[in-house]
Amino acid sequence: MTGTSLSRRRLLTGATAAAAGLALAGCVGRKEGDYAQVSGQVPAQFARxxxxxLWSAFTAHNAxxxxxxxxxxxxxxxDIFCEIQLxxxxxxxxxxxxxxxxxxQVPDxxxxxxxxxxxxxxxxxxxxLSGYFDAGFGPDAFHPRFLAEGTVRGQVHWLPWARSTPLFYYNKEIFAAAGLPDRGPKTFTExxxxxxxLKNFKYRGSPVKMRGYTGKxxxxxxxxTWAFNGGYSDGMTPRLDSEQTVRALEFDRAFIHDDRMxxxxxxxxxxxxxxxxxxICNSTGALTSLLKAAKFEFGAAFLPEQDAxxxxxxxxxxxxMRNSTKARKQATWELIKYLAGTGAPEWSLNTGYLPVTTSSLNSSEIKERNAATPAYQIAQDQLGRARQADxxxxxxxxxISEMLIVLEKVYASDADPRxxxxxxxxNLDPAIQRVLPKYQRLVAS
Structure with a gap:
């Protein structure tokens, strides 16, 4: 990517973030509830x-x-009609x-x-949301590991649904023909x-690389970064240019530009x-679609470690949404109860996302699927070593937008990681200083 396009990308990213920030800033201090509902279409049979x-970011099959x-x-x-807007x-x-x-004017x-x-x-x-739980539907309806990620100072604000971790996917035909073990590598060094x-190896007549990276x-x-004992931050203190984080990015640079593999x-x-x-390393949520698309057998494994x-x-x-009306919020809670009970097993079974509720974890259909296709169980087992973002x-x-620029510089142009x-x-320091006071007031102990 050229310097001109990088500058334009940063400009556009900054403009988008600034606009969103102004819009969000305007809602702080507004009266809770009684915001208008976004417009849409209601079929005649549900008019009363x-x-x-529900605003959804899912597309294609998942939608x-x-x-x-x-x-x-x-x-x-x-009593309730839910409309999805995609x-x-x-x-x-x-x-x-x-x-x-x-x-x-908000969705619910x-x-x-x-x-x-x-x-x-x-x-x-x-x-x-913590106050909505009762004896018939409590926090134990959700996987405690994921529920904790949406909890701040003892109050639930975000409930798990389409949760995932990355897996290491490998082509078993290539590995066998190249004399590699039928497993994922234990470390990045391996x-x-x-x-x-694998250098100079051809698969079906064409040269093959060891790993494809995404810049998206x-x-x-x-x-x-964690595997190399680095990270983005320690709390709100940046660690991007720490020796450990630099070492993680240098590994990728060398693998791409020195080894050319x-x-x-x-x-x-x-x-x-x-x-x-x-x-490749890709989401557990990609497993189902990969199984349908691949014309060869592939394996799934834990991500490689290094130092951790x-x-x-x-x-x-x-x-x-807090500014929905009281009646709409209560109706929305009824939908959440349905999703956590009946909907969650169907969602995990048909998309490949991790089971995040008690109903899906106990689903006999999901257990049978995992036994038939162990990659799904590997995804669940790896959760024990996972953690949420810095x-x-x-x-x-x-x-995120700043780091995408970093990765493109290094992956595409062999820029110096440090x-x-x-x-x-x-570049991120002004944004950190802008967010820090409110973060400390609402989140930090």
């Missing part, structure tokens, strides 16, 4: 029901699965949601990503050694399915 609106679940909810009772991914939903507060339930929900929490736009062993998501690199991919799933790359485990949790959860990545919105990370730390 309480209407609630179809969610619609089927919501159709089941609408058919299960006669957006093409989390950034599009996030931009629209931020703008909706400026006009005091939103699928917010594991990082974006924190910004809405700081803006005090999320409904505290991964690099295997890459050198820094989630994977966040985990790599890894590369920046435009679509890691497509490349893996085509046999262009022997391995480096497994980030990710995905999205459900948040209730504080700076969760609360400083500009962190200098790229130092520049990112300098």
């Amino acid at each position: 029901r309480e209407r609630i609106v 179809t699965v969610l619609q089927s679940i919501i159709d089941g909810f609408n058919a299960s009772q006669q 957006f093409p991914g989390y950034p599009a939903l996030d931009s629209k949601l931020a703008a909706s507060f400026a006009v005091a 339930l939103v699928t917010l990503s594991d990082v974006n929900w924190n910004r809405y929490f700081l803006a005090e736009t999320l409904e505290p 991964l690099r050694e295997w890459g050198r062993q 998501d820094d989630w994977y690199f966040q985990g790599s 890894a590369y920046l991919s435009g679509d890691i799933n497509a490349d893996f399915v085509a046999g262009v790359t022997a391995t 485990p480096g497994v980030p949790t990710g995905g999205s959860g459900l948040a209730v 504080v700076m990545r969760r609360y400083v919105n500009e962190t 200098e790229a990370l130092r520049e990112a730390a300098r």
Whole structure:
């Protein structure tokens, strides 16, 4: 990427963040409740029901699965109608949601990503949910590990839904033909050694690389920093240019540019399915689609370690908008109870996302699927070594866009990791200082 396009990207990112910040700032201090509901279409047969609106970032197959679940909810009772309004991914939903507060017109339930929900929490736009639980439906309906990630100072603000960790996927045909073990590498050092062993190997007549990297998501690199004992931050204190974080990025640089056995991919799933790359790191949520698309047997394994485990949790959860009316919020809670009970097993079974509720963890269908396809069970087992994103990545919105610039510089242009990370730390300092006072007031003990 050229310097001109990087500057333009940073400018656009800054403009988007500033606009969203202004919109969210405007809702702080507004009266709770009585915001208008976003417009939409209500079928005639549901016209007399309480209407609630779910904003979803899911597309394609996952959108179809969610619609089927919501159709089941609408058919299960006669008082509430839920309408799904779809957006093409989390950034599009996030931009629209931020703008909706400026006009005091909001949805009722939103699928917010594991990082974006924190910004809405700081803006005090999320409904505290702990008080909604009762003897018939308590916090124990959710996986405690994931429920804790949506809890701040003892109050639940974000409920788990489409949660995941990355897995290490490898082409078993390539590994066997190249004399590699039928397993994932234990360490990043071992991964690099295997890459050198694969050099000059051809699969189905074409050269193959060891790993395809994505430049579209820094989630994977966040985990790599932990594997090298680095990180984005310690609390709100940056660690981007620490020796350990630099070492993690230097590993990627050397694997790509010195060894020439890894590369920046435009679509890691497509490349893996085509046999262009022997391995990728991708979400557990991609497992089902990979199984359908691949014409070869592949394995799934824990992510490699180095000095420590480096497994980030990710995905999205459900948040209730605080400025919805009391009646709509109560109706939304009825939907949440349905999703946690009946809907969750169907969701995990048909999408590949991790089971996040008691009903899905105890589902006989999910247990049978895991036994038949052990990769699903590996995803669940790896959760024991996973952790949520560093504080700076969760609360400083500009962190992700800045890190994508860093990764593109290093992966595509062989930039010096230390200098790229130092520049990112300098660029992020004003954003950190802007967020810090409110973070300390609402979150830090």
